[in-house]
Amino acid sequence: MSSTNVVVLDNGGGLIKAGFGVEHDPAVILPNCLYRSPSSKKWLHPHPLHTTTTSTDSTAAELDFTSAAVRRPLDRGYLINSDLQREIWSHLFSSILRINPTQSSLLVTEPLFTLPSIQRSLDELVFEDFNFRALYVADSPSLVHLYEASRRPDGLVSRAQCSLVVDCGFSFTHASPVFQNFTLNYGVKRIDLGGKALTNYLKELVSFRSVNVMEETFLIDDVKEKLCFVSLDVPRDLRLARESGKENLFRCTYVLPDGITYTKGFVKHPERIHNYLALKDGTCGFPPLPEETKGNMNRPEIAEMPQDRNRIDLSKNEFDLTNERFLVPEMIFQPANLGMNEAGLAECIVRAVNSCHPHLHPVLYESIILTGGSTLFPQFSERLEKELRPLVPDDYHVKITTQEDPILGVWRGGSLLASSPDFEAMCVTKSEYEELGSVRCRKRFFH
Secondary structure, eight states: OOGGGEEEEEEOSSEEEEEETTOSSOSEEEESSEEEOTTOSSOBOOOOSEESSOOSOOTGGGSOOTTOEEEOSEETTEEOOHHHHHHHHHHIIIIISOOOGGGOEEEEEOOTTOOHHHHHHHHHIIIIISOOSEEEEEOHHHHHHHHHHHHOTTSHHHHHTEEEEEEEOSSOEEEEEEETTEEOGGGOEEESOOHHHHHHHHHHHHHHHTOOOTTOHHHHHHHHHHHOOOOSOHHHHHHHHHHSGGGOTTOEEEEOOOSSSOSSOEESOGGGTTGGGGGGGTOOSOOOOOHHHHHHTTSHHHHTSOGGGGGSOOTTSEEEESTHHHHTTHHHHOGGGGTOOOOOHHHHHHHHHHTSOGGGHHHHHTOEEEESGGGGSTTHHHHHHHHHGGGSOTTSOOOEEEOSSTTTHHHHHHHHHHTSTTHHHHSEEHHHHHHHOHHHHHGGGOO
């Protein structure tokens, strides 16, 4: 079996990352949903966020997501609508990747602790609806561990074959110990918080204080990704947000699309986004922008606005964010402050480590790997280390590594596994599935 005939599919609750074995990056990144705009009567496939292929369907690219209704096949990370997932995959395989499943094998990710009934639904999709010739089902932590170990052959993760993978994704957050490429399920701890919950919380804050955006899922996702950051000192930042008035260090203005002049929202004064970095050196003046930030200013979503746009009266079509910018990511670190019966991320990590053999504890604390889109908030790893250090024994080192691209880390691990010489033997073939059934075949995947 050639690894180029292996389709690697990281089937996330928010995004699908799909491509072929041995490639470094996926061929396509696609929202895992269908949407319907108010002006349309039919459900449409979102345009890929990134693709190296040519799609035959350009309809979705011409429409915007303003006030769009959304249908997702996954809820809290688990497949709940196999018919909808079939429709999304069919579009992906035929119109974007242009593959023949009967001549391909599939490596697909599945959340930890998936119920057998959901596992059977996935197997039926793969073998009965699409007729793939072979299947391997992987869990995300083991793929992240595999990829990080391969990137640094002399590093601790590779030498000890042990790591703690912290996956802050769309639907949930997992702290998962991995040993010798196997996830230690008994040590996995979960927080029912992810990017979707953060977006919903930001919707509520903006709707209560400014303008009703409860139906603007994609728009508020954009606001969250552009403007939110993790605070290193929440009481201090709340005090500054209250006391600074018009010269608020955190204040940023987001302009809503009007559907005529512009169909995408944008930050009105993007140069103010990183003003909060002044707090790092103890000053309240505005620091010079980092070089990488200046580079990002040229991205289409920021640079696309005409210079005269600031002269337009946008007062009725915009809203300000101040303390919302850091209160939203704060959910991950202190959910109890919002009335949620959940442990914070640092406590979740400690519980995961303490579930393992004591000999593994020092290694796990020194090999924490962050992955998932929610770890992209600025200052995420610094805040996590600050919260974790008092909870960890003094003689243990704490080292947190953020993946080079936390959104693609799982997929890259899958691509690496698909290119291994042992991959074919690890798969379940269609004939084995038809002979033995889903339950017996699943035992091969060890989770």
